[in-house]
Amino acid sequence: MKQHNEEFVRKLDLTSVKIRKHIIEMLYRAKSGHPGGSLSAVEAIVALYFHHMNHNPKNPKDPNRDRFVLSKGHAAPTLYAALAECGYFDVKELLLLRQINCMLQGHPVCTHIPGVEASTGSLGHGLSFANGIALAGKLDKKDYRVYVMVGDGETNEGQIWEAAASASHYKLDNLTALIDRNFLQIDGNTEDVLRLESVRDRWSSFGWYVLEVDGHDIEEIIDALLTASEQKNQPTMIILNTVKGKGISFMENNIDFHGVPPNEMEYKLAMKELDTVQKALEATL
Amino acid sequence: MNKKEMANPRDAYGETLVELGGKYRDIVVLDADLSKSTKTILFAKKYPERFFEMGIAEANMISTAAGLASCGKIPFASSFAVFATGRVYDQIRIDVAYSRANVKIFATHGGISVGKDGASHQMIEDLTLMRVLPNMTVLAPSDAIQTRRLVELMATTEGPMYARIGRANAPVLYKKEDLKDIKIGKGLVVKDGSDVSIIACGTMVAQAVDAQEKLSQDGVSARVVDMYTIKPLDEKLVIKCARETNAILTVEEHSVIGGLGGAVSEVLAENGSPTKFKRMGVQDMFCESGEPEELFEKYGLSTPHIVKTVKKLIK
Ligand SMILES: Cc1ncc(C[n+]2csc(CCOP(=O)(O)OP(=O)(O)O)c2C)c(N)n1
Ligand SMILES: [Mg+2]
Numbered sequence: 001m002k003q004h005n006e007e008f009v010r011k012l013d014l015t016s017v018k019i020r021k022h023i024i025e026m027l028y029r030a031k032s033g034h035p036g037g038s039l040s041a042v043e044a045i046v047a048l049y050f051h052h053m054n055h056n057p058k059n060p061k062d063p064n065r066d067r068f069v070l071s072k073g074h075a076a077p078t079l080y081a082a083l084a085e086c087g088y089f090d091v092k093e094l095l096l097l098r099q100i101n102c103m104l105q106g107h108p109v110c111t112h113i114p115g116v117e118a119s120t121g122s123l124g125h126g127l128s129f130a131n132g133i134a135l136a137g138k139l140d141k142k143d144y145r146v147y148v149m150v151g152d153g154e155t156n157e158g159q160i161w162e163a164a165a166s167a168s169h170y171k172l173d174n175l176t177a178l179i180d181r182n183f184l185q186i187d188g189n190t191e192d193v194l195r196l197e198s199v200r201d202r203w204s205s206f207g208w209y210v211l212e213v214d215g216h217d218i219e220e221i222i223d224a225l226l227t228a229s230e231q232k233n234q235p236t237m238i239i240l241n242t243v244k245g246k247g248i249s250f251m252e253n254n255i256d257f258h259g260v261p262p263n264e265m266e267y268k269l270a271m272k273e274l275d276t277v278q279k280a281l282e283a284t285l
Numbered sequence: 286m287n288k289k290e291m292a293n294p295r296d297a298y299g300e301t302l303v304e305l306g307g308k309y310r311d312i313v314v315l316d317a318d319l320s321k322s323t324k325t326i327l328f329a330k331k332y333p334e335r336f337f338e339m340g341i342a343e344a345n346m347i348s349t350a351a352g353l354a355s356c357g358k359i360p361f362a363s364s365f366a367v368f369a370t371g372r373v374y375d376q377i378r379i380d381v382a383y384s385r386a387n388v389k390i391f392a393t394h395g396g397i398s399v400g401k402d403g404a405s406h407q408m409i410e411d412l413t414l415m416r417v418l419p420n421m422t423v424l425a426p427s428d429a430i431q432t433r434r435l436v437e438l439m440a441t442t443e444g445p446m447y448a449r450i451g452r453a454n455a456p457v458l459y460k461k462e463d464l465k466d467i468k469i470g471k472g473l474v475v476k477d478g479s480d481v482s483i484i485a486c487g488t489m490v491a492q493a494v495d496a497q498e499k500l501s502q503d504g505v506s507a508r509v510v511d512m513y514t515i516k517p518l519d520e521k522l523v524i525k526c527a528r529e530t531n532a533i534l535t536v537e538e539h540s541v542i543g544g545l546g547g548a549v550s551e552v553l554a555e556n557g558s559p560t561k562f563k564r565m566g567v568q569d570m571f572c573e574s575g576e577p578e579e580l581f582e583k584y585g586l587s588t589p590h591i592v593k594t595v596k597k598l599i600k
Contacts, residue, residue, distance in 0.1 A: 063356070063357070069352075109383070109384075110355070110384050111383075111384060111385050117355065118351075118352070118355065118380070118384070119379050119380065119383050119384040120379070121379065122375050122378075122379050124344075125344075125348045125375075125376060125379060125380055126348075128344070128345040128346075128347075128348030128349045128352065128376075128380075129348045129349070129351055129352040129355070129380060130352060131345070131348075131349045131352060132348065132349040132350060132351060132352020132353040132354070132355070132356070132360075133352045133353075133355060133356055134352075135313075135337065135349065135352070135353060136313075136352070136353050136355075136356035136357070136358050137356070139313070139334065139335065139358070140356070158344070159342075159344040159345055159348070159376075162340075162342035162344060162345035163345050163348070163349075165340070165342070166339065166340070166342065166345055166349065169340075170337075
């Protein structure tokens with residue numbers, strides 16, 4: 001049931017385009033990094049940071065804040081761009097991604113970057129970490145929520161299933177996980193590398209409440225996040241049906257752009273495509 | 286010092302957790318289906334709401350502990366040394382050490398005195414694995430009394446920490462008052478002497494004390510150091526021993542590679558110490574099932590071995 005006004009949704013779409021531009025710019029300058037999985041994660045991260053989550057960039061350590069854990073840490077550019085646009089740090093930092101003596105490390109680090117909750121990069125840890133936050137919230141009777149995004153390939157990791165069992169065992173209804181279901185990992189299609197289907201049945205058989213949305217439709221994501229928050233006695237998994245490389249025609253569903261940044265020509269082309277989308281969106285506002 | 290009295294450091298751990306649990310409401314405890322053995326069950330009974338049974342899922346336990354720590358909790362995560370380190374090295378590396386999480390990994394059943402379970406359960410690499418991690422503090426308490434004191438210090442000192450104790454009962458080496466001023470990052474001279482310094486940790490401190498008595502009967506004056514902190518190592522004390530005694534022997538229930546012996550040798554080498562030096566421990570091999578005493582005898586960690594090695598070293 002979509003109930004948000006058109007303008008509100010267009011604004012978030014516009015934010016998504018801005019984040020995508022940051023991602024392309026960052027990776028082009030860094031000459032390394034992961035475009036595909038960063039681009040597929042954009043709308044969910046925008047929905048969380050620019051609408052759904054209760055957080056305060058002026059007070060990143062507020063004990064009552066909602067938390068977001070980016071378990072698929074290679075999508076760091078998306079998280080960094082969102083944090084910068086929210087005001088956790090200067091947007092100029094983004095251009096220094098992966099440079100020596102600079103804050104923004106190749107993968108998220110909680111010790112140096114304001115707003116980063118967990119150090120990730122080694123896949124498979126984040127859901128467990130989020131469980132820890134959720135357990136602490138229950139213990140302290142706080143009503144913050146914790147959100148965690150995992151990659152679909154990432155769920156090959158055994159630890160994910162330890163954590164899946166644990167979250168359901170402890171009835172962590174203050175936890176919402178999101179899986180970036182883009183069907184690609186490094187060595188190929190997820191179903192060829194190590195079959196994941198049925199993703200829905202697997203998570204529900206572990207005791208999770210499962211929702212499925214178009215992972216590039218802000219409205220659907222927002223509605224699902226809200227539904228998840230109202231769920232009692234069990235954690236929720238939102239399956240985000242996404243396209244790896246989303247938003248840049250030649251990167252979409254292209255496995256070669258998992259971990260290779262755009263070259264100069266690709267960079268220009270990508271920015272041009274995003275500019276066009278941005279202008280079209282701005283015209284509607 | 287009365288070393289005839291025996292006590293189990295695991296009981297000391299469990300009981301201290303219960304005491305501290307009353308004092309510090311932020312202490313939480315996690316275990317991976319070994320709470321009866323690690324003795325975290327004592328805490329579980331007293332504070333069930335702050336005890337998390339994680340099942341046989343150690344990786345999840347460590348990362349969950351880090352998440353709890355990120356919210357201000359002081360998590361103690363326990364299992365056998367073999368499962369609490371090697372099994373979950375990556376989780377400790379990223380979520381605990383790199384993140385400077387205030388997680389206390391407290392392992393029991395370290396070393397070969399685990400005994401009959403055999404080499405699969407005899408962890409002889411944990412001190413090395415934990416020592417190499419940046420930001421990590423590494424402790425090896427030597428008796429039940431010191432275990433109590435170090436658990437208190439772990440709870441009240443910020444930062445990632447690993448501690449390991451053995452399975453078996455251990456001779457009581459200390460009185461509570463002896464240890465009220467000990468600090469993390471220091472070692473303790475248990476017996477003074479001038480011919481040789483035996484620097485030991487964990488279960489081997491009691492063996493070293495026994496060896497010291499035998500040696501003194503034979504006219505050898507041995508100093509015994511309880512190096513309960515493996516990292517950060519008390520380098521000053523090591524150098525002092527090198528200056529004041531003619532030889533240094535390290536003894537640990539652990540591989541000779543990279544643990545206490547490794548740490549001490551690094552300090553000696555970098556300081557150009559001419560002091561004679563030898564490492565005792567497990568000689569780069571997996572051991573086997575057997576009684577602890579049989580294993581110490583076969584793998585060169587019994588008191589007579591220490592006595593013999595000292596005599597050879599100072600000759
Ligand atoms: C434990 C671990 N193994 C391997 C890698 C290398 N790696 C980085 S990204 C990636 C693929 C991830 O695929 P997926 O989770 O589907 O992410 P996405 O498609 O969203 O990029 C791999 C194997 C890693 N970072 N961590
Ligand atoms: Mg994928």
